Amino acid sequence: MGILHKNTILERMGETKYQKKLLVTPILDDDQIGPASIDVRLGSSIIVPKRTYVGSQDVTDPEIISQVERRLYEKIKLKYRTPFILHPSQLILGVTFEYISLPFDIFASIVSRSSWGRLGLVVATASVVQPGFKGALTLELCNMSESPITLYPGLTIGQLVFYDVPSKASKEMYKGRYDCPTEAGLPQFFKTKSDNEMSFWRPRNEGI
Amino acid sequence: MSNSTPNGSAIITKALLLLQKIKQRILQIDDTQFPTEFSSTVKNILVNVLDNLSEAPKKWDPSPTAFHRQVLQIQELVNHLERSSNDYVLWPVVNYFNSIWLELFEGGRVHVFFSQSTQHNYSIYNFSDKLFRKLNPIIPEAEIQKIIDSEIYCLQLASLEEDNIPLYANVAHEFGHVVYNRYQSDIADIWSGLNKKILEDIKNEIENEKNLQPQIKARRNKKILAILTGFIKEITSDIVGALLLGPNFFLSLYEMSWGFNNSNWYAILTPALQLIKSYPSFNFRLEGLRKIAHLDEFCSELNAYIVKHDLSTICKVPDKNFLSLALSKKDEIIVSPESDSDSVPIKKILDNKMEDIKVSIKNFQSSVSDFLIKKLSKSISNIDPSDISELILRLHQRIPPNIIPNGSVFGKPAEFPSILLAASIYRLSLLSNNNLTQQMDTINELDRIERLTGKAFEVSYIQKEFKEWKKVERNFNGNTS
Amino acid sequence: MIMNNLINSTAYGDWWSHLESINHTIIKVLNEERATALNDLDRERLHALIEFLTESYSSKYSDDATTSEFLSKLNETRLSFVPDINLLHCLREAESFKKWQSRSKLGFEKKIQKLIENIQKYMSSSKGMLFLKDAPNDEFKILKELIEKLLAKSQSFLY
Secondary structure (H helix, E strand, O other): OOEOOHHHHHHHHOOOOOOOOOEEEOOOOHHHEOOOOEEEEEOOEEEEEOOOOOOOOOOOOHHHHHHHHHHOEEEEEOOOOOOEEEOOOOEEEEEEOOEEEOOOOEEEEEEEOHHHHHHOEEEOOOOEEOOOOEEOOEEEEEEOOOOOEEEOOOOEEEEEEEEEOOOOOOOOOOOOOOOOOOOOOOOOOOOOHHHHHHHHHOOOOOOO | OOOOOHHHHHHHHHHHHHHHHHHHHHHOOOHHHOOOHHHHHHHHHHHHHHHHHHHHHHHHOOOHHHHHHHHHHHHHHHHHHHOOOOOOOOHHHHHHHHHHHHHHOOOOOEEEEEEEOOOOOOEEEEHHHHHHHHHOOOOOHHHHHHHOOOEEEEEEEOOOHHHOHHHHHHHHHHHHHHHHHHOHHHHHHHHHHHHHHHHHHHHHHHHOOOOOOHHHHHHHHHHHHHHHHHHHHHHHHHHHHHHHHOHHHHHHHHHHOOOOOOOEEEEEOOOEHHHOEEEOOHHHHHHHHHHHOOHHHHHHHHHHHHHHOOOOOOOOOOOOOOOOOOOOOOOEEEEEOOOOOOHHHHHHHHHHOHHHHHHHHHHHHHHHHHHHHHHOOOOOOOOOHHHHHHHHHHHHOOOOOOEEOOOOOOOEEOOHHHHHHHHHHHHHHHHHHOOHHHHHHHHHHHHHHHHHHHHHHHHHHHHHHHHHHHHHHHHHHHHHO | OOOHHHHOOOHHHHHHHHHHHHHHHHHHHHOOOOOOEEOHHHHHHHHHHHHHHHHHHOOOOOOOOOOHHHHHHHOOOOOOEOOOOOHHHHHHHOHHHHHOOOOOOOOHHHHHHHHHHHHHHHHOOOOOOEEHHHOOHHHHHHHHHHHHHHHHHHHHHOO
């Protein structure tokens, strides 16, 4: 299993059959494609958590999760050329400008660009993109510095690195909780079978 | 009721307090969230109006109850301004249509701002005129002209617009109303050559009504003329819609007609002549448009590409059978409200003349279409069917329809009308193949199409702007290096 | 519950405002304690009333939908009202109109014409101010009664 370099990336992007095609669209500038990665930009959809009254974010409790969804988040659609100020310690959910489609034999990870990292901006804590995923990627953006950072939709904010999956590996495609997302997405708990096990870890009324 | 009576001055005081609150509300609207500058222009006009209104009781001594009512009515316009921010309207779509507007009405003296309606319908109105009418009973006209010094229209997008993206094509029809206003006298000349006999017959029919005051006969005649003019306006707007967006507009109008009696024509009477509205039947409009939008030829070419991409089982191109309209019902006109004593006699007259009216309007349709093609320097929008088939394929693959493959790695950015048409055709195909057992799958697929199409609009708009900027930057760097 | 007169945003509400604003001017004319002269807004309201009366009592047909006169009327910013009201009947029933010029033996149509002419004469009488002391009181009393009837009828369209 290896990292795809530029030639392979371009080859897979030029593939005509969609099942085999690696898609990152649109690419505004050829320079976005580096030796072994593609730069991605910040999109216009943002979710801003508010300071408001919710119980602690206990993901094993569906009732609390739905409260959190209703009360905690504000969805914003920024116009391009409009600044968004990210304050110290503030976390927001952004989205990539680009829409990504991975074939069954490629998976990707998204990493921060070091220049942003040096300013204190952490991009994408949940970084792995499964084979078969289609959608715009939600980015968890957090300002770890001591001063506010100004963000603009369209700025290159992260990098996608691609890895090939051995052909004898499972051809199971992504069947996750996020269905072709095009905007920043809220956390989605209790949407897949594996989430049902969370109730196992909750306290029970009788003693163990 | 006079201003000097206790009630009169109390009402004025209430109205002035309301004015103050409305002004505060307007000042808090965030200009940076407007998709175009013309919303800011409207904001400034409204603030100016409210400042002038706060002086009006002292200067002009208007009727207190009329003053109170008109101040309340201005809130409607403030609602429209509030709903013109990015929170309500999809800015790539707004910017796209704004660029069409600027092309149509170059010279820049007539502007438009976009707002989201609370109703699920598209409409356009002259904001400047509406504001004038709200102020007319309480401020002298010369003063109003000083305050409202520009002509601005408000285009209202349907509520839940993001859930009905293909219906955006209706915006082109609304622009048609403004085109009609601009070329009204030329269009009227075209119509006048075709309607002399109908008008003569109508006048005779009214005249033959026994025991009816001449004044009421004259009033009914005026209303009928306003109704006929309304039909012409709608037909002209349809043609503009087809010229700007081709088959898109036809399909959008077709979808809007679902669930209605498509043989009904409508006339809505009001006490103000200028506000009488009328609409030809959907059947009549669609049948005429079908030819002007070159729909059948386009669908036949598209079908060849659909077959080539092996999409026939997934996407059924609207063909003649799919779009066949129920033309067997006899057209009739519904005149409302029933409480208006003119409605029943007007209905009787127009029903009697319906076939003649249809013939005249059909002839008008083809003449005015030639006129508009020349005047607007536009042919029916040239959309390549092979591009549409590629975009439909992308939608089927759950990818935004923003790029057309052209052999290069990155492909060619798709244009707005192509994106809209691909989404529209694929969506119509899904809806027509829908059965109850697969309903949930269809709903999910439709939702995906809407989101992917919205994403395609956004990124293709930015891609176009970025490319133009890059070109300028390259030229600049080329010149300075 | 707010009165429909205030919240009705249709053309029927606009018609009500139109009448209400005219009524206010007529009351001013008949009550000289309030002012000595009419201002620009008052003049416009009276012009609007005269125009409405002239149009309503005219039995002239528009000959052609395409005559520029009719089309420019449809395009006018200022609204032209054609309410569903029998104006002749309203005037015929007005007590003040019945009493006015009762000795002159003018026919009904001629009386209406004379009423409109007298108001028009007053409005064009001076180049500057329209002084209330010069206003023809009897004619304005007729207008007041007429407008009040129209206002009462217009209420029914608001509900």
